[in-house]
Amino acid sequence: MLPKMVSLWPLTLICFLAFSVSITHSKTLKRDVKALNEIKASLGWRVVYAWIGDDPCGDGDLPPWSGVTCSTQGDYRVVTELEVYAVSIVGPFPIAVTNLLDLTRLDLHNNKLTGPIPPQIGRLRRLRMLNLRWNKLQDVLPPEIGELKKLAHLSLSFNNFKGEIPKELANLPELRYLYLQENRFTGRIPPELGTLQNLRHLDVGNNHLVGTIRELIRIEGCFPVLRNLYLNNNYLTGGVPAQLANVTNLEILYLSYNKMSGVIPTAVADIPKLTYLYLDHNQFSGRIPNALYKHPFLKELYIEGNGFRPGVDPIGAHKVLELSDTDFLV
Secondary structure, eight states: OHHHHHTTHHHHHHHHHHHHHHHHTOEEOHHHHHHHHHHHHHSOHHHHTTOOSSOTTOBTTBOOOTTEEEEEETTEEEEEEEEOOSSOOEEEOOGGGGGOTTOSEEEOOSSEEEEOOOGGGGGOTTOOEEEOOSSEEEEOOOGGGGGOTTOOEEEOOSSEEEEEOOGGGGGOTTOOEEEOOSSEEEEEOOGGGGGOTTOOEEEOOSSEEESOHHHHTOSTTOSTTOOEEEOOSSOOOSOOOGGGGGOTTOOEEEOOSSOOEEOOOGGGGGOTTOOEEEOOSSEEEEOOOHHHHTOSSOOEEEOOSSEEOTTOOOBSOOOOOOOOGGGGOO
């Protein structure tokens, strides 16, 4: 029996070596290698010095390129994440990025990218997070962003985008966080965004938007899980409609620096988890409903710069509400 057992070792060793070789020599998909090298050729030295070799997923003793994450699919490796931020990338949005069809995360924030987002962005059907904030991007948003059906986090804030917010964003069923503040958007906020069943945070502050809250929430059952609504520093008019109480998960309502008017309806106090209410620097009048002062969760009520009657008081110590980078974790 012993000679037969020993005779199995060469075959076992061969199988093991073959398996090891297949892992060690799995190749990066040529499509992704070409795309990353095109991007490398267009970037500045801050990125290039850390991108050594020709294979972005690493080759032999060379590690993967900084900011590049790969995974194995079958016999090949593919690029699934590209995170190159705060390195002063200058120039237009690299179109070659749109050839990385397996990307799930694309983070190029805090650079100096210019020009438009190309319509080819719609090819990245597996993308879950797109972060381009703090660049110098401009022009209108391509409606093709609405083809990114798995997108959960979209941050385009602090750029120079203009035109209307595309209603195609309402085609993103997984969208949870939408950051569009600090741009030059005009027109009305698409009420179709209210149909997004997973949207928790909507920030369109500091733009040139017009319209009313009544128009925004006109779709029955809209914004079912929305917690934070930032509409500040625009040109919104009209009042605060009593129907806003139907957006029952609201915690932050930021209406500062608009042209809104009228009295504050008592129904606002029926929003059960309302914690921060910013009404300052509008044209509101009348009195603050007593129910708001008795609200169990309301920590801050900011009311200065309006026409409220004497005796109306703010609540809490007021501060700027900001979100950290952890909010971009998927």
